[in-house]
Amino acid sequence: MPSFLEISPDKLNRLIGTPSAPVIIDVRTDEDFSRDQRLVPGSIRRRYEDVAAWSGTVAGPAVVVCQAGRKLSHGVAANLRHTGRAAEVLEGGFEGWTSFGGAAVPSEKLPPRDPQGRTVWVTRSRPKIDRIACPWLIRRFVDPSAVFLFVPAADVSLVGERFGAMPFDIEEVFWSHRGELCTFDLMIEEFGLASEPLSRLATIVRGADTARPDLAPEVAGLLAASLGLSRMFNDDLQQLDAGMLLYDAFYRWCRDATGETHNWPNQKRGQ
Structure with missing residues (x-):
């Protein structure tokens, strides 16, 4: 059961593909991303270290994705909320998403x-x-x-x-x-x-x-x-x-x- 700061893979999966889908931000480290260079559908990569620089470009409610849904995504989401933007963390991160069976877009195809x-x-x-x-x-x-x-x-x-x-x-x-x-x-x-x-x-x-x-x-x-x-x-x-x-x-x-x-x-x- 996700906390009020998190969104479950199942709920996010129901939103992806619809006009009400959130902005999905992948903040995995380069090392983690190199092990599986796929993305949750519709997501864009951002460096967690630079959140203060890019947070102003986030246009709507956000879901933040790191490798396991812990410190990096929670830290970025907290920074986004500090700027007045709604932000949640994907429960279990990218690992939780793939374990759930969610589709994943190969980044090399983009x-x-x-x-x-x-x-x-x-x-x-x-x-x-x-x-x-x-x-x-x-x-x-x-x-x-x-x-x-x-x-x-x-x-x-x-x-x-x-x-x-x-x-x-x-x-x-x-x-x-x-x-x-x-x-x-x-x-x-x-x-x-x-x-x-x-x-x-x-x-x-x-x-x-x-x-x-x-x-x-x-x-x-x-x-x-x-x-x-x-x-x-x-x-x-x-x-x-x-x-x-x-x-x-x-x-x-x-x-x-x-x-x-x-x-x-x-x-x-x-x-």
């Missing part, structure tokens, strides 16, 4: 971060399905502060080189379709995020993105909503913002509501 600590990605403009689904996945499970650049298809690779951005969902790059799998499938696999809800969502995304309505009954609904959004917005970033809510809803259905039905019974008055 692109280099820009001076503001953000990963930067670039893809074709006028997104429809995969190019909205992938940014949603990255922001909810990999890097909440990720930057996405939408440019003409012919310029994606050059923009990536000149601006330090990782290309995705174009031909002949790592983050793209492979066989029958779309880029969203690939990212779930490569980032170590496989779970029943995300696998269910990936099937729906794949069906909508590759014209396979037979894969799931929900494919037609996602396709219709995605094409509708693409016609509502001329600005790709505005469309992405709207698409985040769409995929939040589909993910929560995949995670929590697949067994629920809805009906409006036509009952007689008084029954």
Whole structure:
């Protein structure tokens, strides 16, 4: 049972992937991190010694992760609370997270971060399905502060080189379709995020993105909503913002509501 200063791995796992997820800060020492260079989904590395310097950049309630959930994370969390920020410690630290069976993102799969600590990605403009689904996945499970650049298809690779951005969902790059799998499938696999809800969502995304309505009954609904959004917005970033809510809803259905039905019974008055 965690103390009021701690959050259990189970509770944190329920928050990750949702808009209400906390800022997750990994403060493991370099020695500890070198033994397992994976991250709790959505977390960013920070040096515990420099907490006074970076604490002002923490934008919301935080969960601090060290190796075992003891002195380093409690010290950092206490420093954050001193600055007026809500902060908890992950019970058991990274060891507790992996023992619980929580997903862990391999740090070597992440692109280099820009001076503001953000990963930067670039893809074709006028997104429809995969190019909205992938940014949603990255922001909810990999890097909440990720930057996405939408440019003409012919310029994606050059923009990536000149601006330090990782290309995705174009031909002949790592983050793209492979066989029958779309880029969203690939990212779930490569980032170590496989779970029943995300696998269910990936099937729906794949069906909508590759014209396979037979894969799931929900494919037609996602396709219709995605094409509708693409016609509502001329600005790709505005469309992405709207698409985040769409995929939040589909993910929560995949995670929590697949067994629920809805009906409006036509009952007689008084029954």
